[in-house]
Structure formats: structure tokens, C-alpha cells
Amino acid sequence: SGGADSVCLFYILKEYCKKKNAELVVVHLNHGIREDAVADAAFVQKLCAENNIKFYLFKEDIRALAEEKSIGLEEAGRNARYAAFEKIRTQYGKKSKIAVAHNQNDCAETTLFHLIRGSGIAGLSGIMPVRGHIIRPLLCVERREIEEYLTQNEKTWCIDSTNAENTYTRNKIRNIVFPYLEKEISSQAIRHVSAAAQEAALIRSFVEETASTAEKTVLEREQDCVKIRISAFKKENIVIQKQIILNALSYLVSSRKDMGAVHIRYILSLFEKDSGKQIRLPYGLFAMREFDFVVITKSKESNKTEIRVYVPGKIEYESGKFMEFTLFSANINRKIPQKTYTKWFDYDKISNCPILRNRESGDYLTIKDGKHKTIKEYFIDEKIPRTERENKLLLADGSHIIWVVGMRISEAYKVTENTKNILQVTVSVESE
Numbered sequence: 001s002g003g004a005d006s007v008c009l010f011y012i013l014k015e016y017c018k019k020k021n022a023e024l025v026v027v028h029l030n031h032g033i034r035e036d037a038v039a040d041a042a043f044v045q046k047l048c049a050e051n052n053i054k055f056y057l058f059k060e061d062i063r064a065l066a067e068e069k070s071i072g073l074e075e076a077g078r079n080a081r082y083a084a085f086e087k088i089r090t091q092y093g094k095k096s097k098i099a100v101a102h103n104q105n106d107c108a109e110t111t112l113f114h115l116i117r118g119s120g121i122a123g124l125s126g127i128m129p130v131r132g133h134i135i136r137p138l139l140c141v142e143r144r145e146i147e148e149y150l151t152q153n154e155k156t157w158c159i160d161s162t163n164a165e166n167t168y169t170r171n172k173i174r175n176i177v178f179p180y181l182e183k184e185i186s187s188q189a190i191r192h193v194s195a196a197a198q199e200a201a202l203i204r205s206f207v208e209e210t211a212s213t214a215e216k217t218v219l220e221r222e223q224d225c226v227k228i229r230i231s232a233f234k235k236e237n238i239v240i241q242k243q244i245i246l247n248a249l250s251y252l253v254s255s256r257k258d259m260g261a262v263h264i265r266y267i268l269s270l271f272e273k274d275s276g277k278q279i280r281l282p283y284g285l286f287a288m289r290e291f292d293f294v295v296i297t298k299s300k301e302s303n304k305t306e307i308r309v310y311v312p313g314k315i316e317y318e319s320g321k322f323m324e325f326t327l328f329s330a331n332i333n334r335k336i337p338q339k340t341y342t343k344w345f346d347y348d349k350i351s352n353c354p355i356l357r358n359r360e361s362g363d364y365l366t367i368k369d370g371k372h373k374t375i376k377e378y379f380i381d382e383k384i385p386r387t388e389r390e391n392k393l394l395l396a397d398g399s400h401i402i403w404v405v406g407m408r409i410s411e412a413y414k415v416t417e418n419t420k421n422i423l424q425v426t427v428s429v430e431s432e
Contacts, residue, residue, distance in 0.1 A: 001028070002040040002158035005101035007047070008146045009138055011155065013099060014051060023054075027088050029081050030059040033073070040158045058084040074168070082134075089133060102127050102136045105143040108193040109173045111200075120242070120261065125204045126197030142190060211243035218244055224298040226251055230271055231292065241268065245296075252298050253283045270294045278307060278315040305393060309354040311347070311423060317356055317393065323405075325354075326424040336415060340406055341427035345413040348421055355396045359389065362399045366412035375401060382407070395425065 010026065017024045028044045030037045041057055048055035058080075066076035085098045107126040114123030129139045138146065150157060166172045181189040214236050220227040226248040233241060245267050249256055259282060266279045270289045278288035286307065287296045307315050314324040327347060336344050363375040373381075379389045393405040403409045405427065415422055 001101075001160075002043045002047075003101075003160055004147050004150055004157045005103055005138060005143070007155060007157040008150055009099060009101040010047065010051075010053075011153070012137065014053070023092070025054040025056065025088065025092070027056045027058070027085055029077075029084050030057065031062040031077050031080070032059060033062055033077075034160070034162060036158070036161070043158050056084075056088050074170075086133075096133070098134045100134060100136055101138050103138045103141050103143050103146060104194045105174070105178070105190055107139055107197055108190045109170060109178065111193055111197040112173055112177065113170060118261065121200055121204045121207060121239075122246075124197065125201040126194065128201060207239055207243050211240050211247060214240055215244060215247065219248060220293075221251060224252070226296045227290075227293040228296070229293060233271065233294075248296050249281075249285070252285060252296060255283075259283075267294065267296070274312070277313060278310075280316050280319075306355060306357040309356055309395070311354075315356065320430055322428050322430060323356060324426045324428065326426070328422055328424070330415070330419045330422050337424075343403055343409055343425050344415045345402060345409070345423045345425065346415050346419045346421075347423040348419075349413050350397050350402065350423070351400075352398045354402065356405075357394055357396055358391065359394055360396075360399070363394065363396065363401055364399060365401050365404070365408065366410045368411060370411070375404070378404070378408070 010024075013024050016022070026044065026048050028041055030041045034040075045055050045057065047053075060080045062073055062077045062080060065080060066073050069076060069079075071079075082098075085100075089096050089098050111124060111126040114126075117123075127136060127139060129136050163171065164175065166175055178190060186192060214232075218229055218232045218236070220229070228244065228248065233244065236244065242264055245264055246256070246259075249259055263281055266281075267287045270277055270279070270287055271294055273289055278286060280286055281296075283298075285296060285298055287294060288308070288310070289295075290310070305317055307317055309315065309323075309325055311325045311327050314322055316322050359375050364372045365375065365378055367373050375394070376389075379392070384392065392407075394401050395403040395405060397413075400412065401410055402413050403425065
């Protein structure tokens with residue numbers, strides 16, 4: 001970047017590479033945000049030219065990238081930087097590494113940031129010194145020591161004026177919180193928090209290794225699905241259980257950014273509930289109890305609903321919207337409810353495991369006299385706008401539609417005098 005940390009790392013690695021007969025190259029990304037960005041890039045380019053080091057320059061419109069991906073500037077910038085680093089790394093062979101200049105202050109600030117926001121052991125581990133192809137040689141060095149080293153050796157660096165602004169939470173931790181802690185509580189606050197992060201990292205490593213071993217008897221992985229064997233899972237310590245769930249989620253989605261402790265608790269609750277219970281997770285994932293397993297599965301189309309129904313059971317098909325399935329004998333003296341969102345069906349006439357989903361090609365209803373009507377024809381007859389048809393929920397028995405939710409039920413599944421078992425389906429809305 002041209003800042004003190006990266007300039008310090010530049011000179012240290014330059015000397016290291018001389019001794020080890022290794023090659024050093026520099027990658028710089030112009031984020032296109034700060035007015036000084038062009039000057040910073042020129043500074044780094046000149047530094048490399050003066051030291052005969054190969055230089056690669058990338059430029060990205062980070063604001064546009066953040067808007068396109070619906071993420072923050074900081075995250076968009078980080079993603080773009082590491083994408084550039086990785087692009088160059090792959091040109092230099094499998095043994096090449098990406099060295100970044102995070103220091104001890106960065107680690108302490110990150111750890112405190114995660115702690116305040118709410119985090120598990122992974123967040124409390126701060127910044128890892130080695131992660132895949134990425135190495136951080138300065139993680140044990142304070143920012144103060146870095147600047148002293150550069151000053152003593154008469155080396156210049158760029159100053160990012162935005163680091164002094166307290167707009168971002170991280171800057172507030174850097175410029176306000178830690179100076180206060182060092183002055184009023186302990187002058188070694190940064191070292192102590194960083195040391196705690198290192199201890200947490202050791203614990204994290206142990207938990208990950210133990211969970212990885214346990215997975216051999218606990219997890220069954222399929223293409224878009226992970227099955228967790230309940231009996232084996234329950235034998236593990238709760239810490240290992242949580243890590244197994246995290247590993248299962250990581251298998252299905254590339255990012256767990258929107259997965260919080262609350263989602264882990266929801267999944268854990270399924271291990272104590274009856275078969276048929278189901279919850280919806282971020283990224284189009286669903287978790288459900290299926291007999292001897294808790295299954296986490298990826299929806300084929302995250303913008304569509306497709307939920308397997310278990311009887312008895314209760315599912316959340318949208319945030320705060322539930323559908324409950326109850327089974328009882330027809331011998332019980334009860335009147336058929338005349339409600340739009342509570343319906344009875346002859347359970348024994350349902351051939352397949354019911355699915356709550358949106359419409360598919362070939363879907364049909366049974367109308368009077370046993371005749372069939374396609375769902376497309378039904379929607380046209382009911383004057384359902386074309387834009388709304390894809391979002392209508394259907395309770396389906398294969399291609400045979402049991403109920404167009406909130407509208408018509410199929411004649412084929414109606415309760416009659418010959419019905420033995422009744423399936424009651426109730427739609428409800430629960431506020432937080």
C-alpha cells in the first residue's frame with residue numbers, strides 16, 4: 001500500500017530473499033477512492049524501481065464494486081486486493097506465498113472488534129499468522145516498533161489520512177479505545193489482547209482438528225446436502241458439535257458472513273425435536289430433522305420455495321410465517337374448518353412426501369367429476385397476475401396439487417365419509 005507496515009515488510013523481505021535466493025515481487029491495488037491513491041501507487045512503483053523489484057499495478061472502482069455486490073467498501077476493497085494477490089501468486093508456482101503486513105496492533109484491534117460485535121472462538125483468534133498461501137511476518141511486531149525501525153533507517157512511507165478519521169468502527173478502536181486502555185488500565189493492552197488471541201488460535205486449531213476427526217463418523221456429505229448422524233453427534237462435546245455444524249455449513253456455502261450464533265443454536269435445537277421440524281437459514285439453506293439425522297440442504301433455487309413436509313411437523317417457509325401439519329383420526333367428532341388458512345385433507349390419498357413449493361411444469365388440480373385442470377389454466381381463470389403466479393405457494397403430491405395455499409384445494413384430497421386419517425394444515429404468522 002505504501003504505508004509504514006508494508007514498506008517495513010518490503011525491506012525485511014528484500015533482505016530475507018537475498019539470503020534465501022528467493023524472488024520478491026510487489027502487487028499494489030489502486031482502490032480509486034482516496035485523492036492520494038494515484039500518488040501512493042507512484043510511490044510504490046518508484047520504491048520498486050529503485051530496488052530493482054518487479055511491480056504489478058491493479059486498479060479497481062471499489063465504490064462501484066461494493067454497490068454491485070451490496071457489501072461495504074472495506075469488504076469490497078479487501079476482496080479486490082486478495083483477488084489481485086492471488087492472480088499474481090499463481091504465476092509464480094505452488095510454493096509462492098502472499099505476504100501481507102498486518103501487525104500486532106491490527107491483531108489486537110481485530111480481536112476486540114470481534115469480541116464487541118459478538119464472536120466465537122474463530123473471531124477471538126484475531127488474525128492468523130499463516131492461512132493457506134497467506135503469511136503475516138509482522139504479526140508479532142507493534143506498529144510503534146515498525147515506525148521506529150523505518151525512522152532509524154531513514155526510510156519514508158505514505159500516510160493514509162483516513163486512518164485518523166473516526167468514521168469507521170475499527171478506527172475508533174485504534175484511535176480512541178486502545179489509547180484509553182493503554183493510558184488508564186495497562187500500557188501493555190495491545191500485547192495482552194494479541195497474546196490472548198494467540199491462545200485462542202491454539203484452541204481453535206485443536207477444536208478444528210478434533211471436529212475433523214469426529215466428522216468421519218458424524219457427517220455424510222452429498223452434492224447439495226450434509227447429513228449429521230444424531231447418535232454420533234450427541235456423543236461429542238458441545239464445542240466440537242458447534243464446529244461440526246460450522247464445517248457442514250462451510251461445505252455448502254462459500255461464505256458464512258450472515259451465519260451467526262443464533263443460527264447455530266437453531267440447528268442444535270433440531271437434535272432435541274421430533275422428525276419433521278425444519279428451519280430456514282441464510283444463503284438459501286434449510287436444516288431439518290429427518291429420523292436419525294439432522295439434514296442441512298441447499299435449495300436448488302434460493303429465490304424459490306421448495307420444502308419437504310413431514311407429518312406431524314412445522315416449517316417456517318418465510319421469515320415469521322409458519323405452516324403446521326397435524327394428523328388425527330377421522331373418528332374424532334370435529335367440524336371441518338371453514339377458514340382460508342386452515343384446511344383438512346384425506347391423508348391416505350397422498351401418495352408422496354408432500355412438498356411446499358412454487359409451480360412447476362405439469363402441475364394440475366382435480367376439479368369436479370374427477371377432471372383435471374392445469375395450474376396455469378387455474379391461475380388464468382382466477383385472473384392471477386402473471387407476475388404473481390411464480391410466487392404462489394403450492395402444497396404438492398408430485399405434480400398433483402393438494403392445495404393452492406390460501407385458495408383452492410384439490411377435490412381428490414377432500415375429506416369424505418370414508419376418510420380414516422385427517423391431515424390438518426394451518427398457516428400462521430408469528431411476530432418476534
